[in-house]
């Protein structure tokens with residue numbers, strides 16, 4: 001039976017002598033939970049790991065769009081849509097979009113993720129021309145005026161092409177490159193990094209009745225298969241970022257299980273992106289019904305991600321998350 005290896009990162013300055021770096025980054029680990037479907041976890045020593053897993057868990061990640069994956073990054077969310085679940089309608093005008101991108105960059109975002117189609121539960125597909133119309137101008141002005149890598153959040157090859165022409169440098173697809181067969185080829189041709197996210201179902205129906213055998217391992221296997229498909233399509237393995245897709249065809253329990261064991265995805269050997277910001281499960285757990293009031297819960301999840309070695313945190317509240325991360329970092333690792 002397949003074993004999944006979940007490193008148990010240590011925080012703070014006191015680590016055992018045999019601890020090794022997690023993904024070449026800011027955490028170290030010496031113990032790993034060996035997990036199997038339907039069985040109790042077993043904690044094993046890093047010395048007992050299969051060689052390929054040890055390599056995937058420890059090897060430094062290549063830079064993504066020029067950003068060093070040896071430290072946590074904030075990806076600021078910029079939805080140029082009328083209907084996104086949290087910021088819909090606020091950044092539709094090019095001026096509002098660039099101002100928001102500037103504010104997020106000044107607050108510490110090292111990526112800006114621009115999306116022209118909401119993929120919230122129940123959202124309708126946006127025609128390609130309309131999606132291009134929404135994203136092209138903001139991406140061009142952000143990449144001209146600000147020195148921040150822009151990612152294009154789209155499922156469609158035609159939109160990605162225009163966004164890359166306008167200056168985007170990363171393709172982020174919430175369908176895990178399953179929606180439009182041409183998107184992987186475009187990303188390979190243009191030699192840009194990609195983010196492959198897991199989703200069960202499409203936005204219109206995904207929250208109806210999501211089901212898994214074990215969400216952690218089903219998502220892991222999906223991402224592993226997609227990495228193989230994307231490398232076959234010509235995308236360099238070290239330019240693939242993986243994302244478990246919080247809220248995409250997942251119940252609150254599914255989201256929590258994924259977050260608790262998010263470190264298992266390090267065994268894929270790729271940087272991890274986590275997008276939990278203001279999502280519904282935060283409201284379900286806290287009673288914060290309105291998305292804009294979910295900042296504190298979102299910050300808590302982002303800190304958890306950083307403590308598990310997640311390299312890219314996709315957030316709406318950049319200033320607040322950066323402040324929390326700075327304090328967390330100073331306490332755990334010492335004031336620089």
Ligand code: HH2
Nearest residue numbers: 079084085118119120195197243246275
């Ligand atoms: N979540 C959303 C959109 N894109 N991309 C990645 N890689 N990971 C995510 O978790 C993710 C994503 C949904 O959130 P948001 O963009 O805030 O809302 P909407 O889809 O309504 O525009």
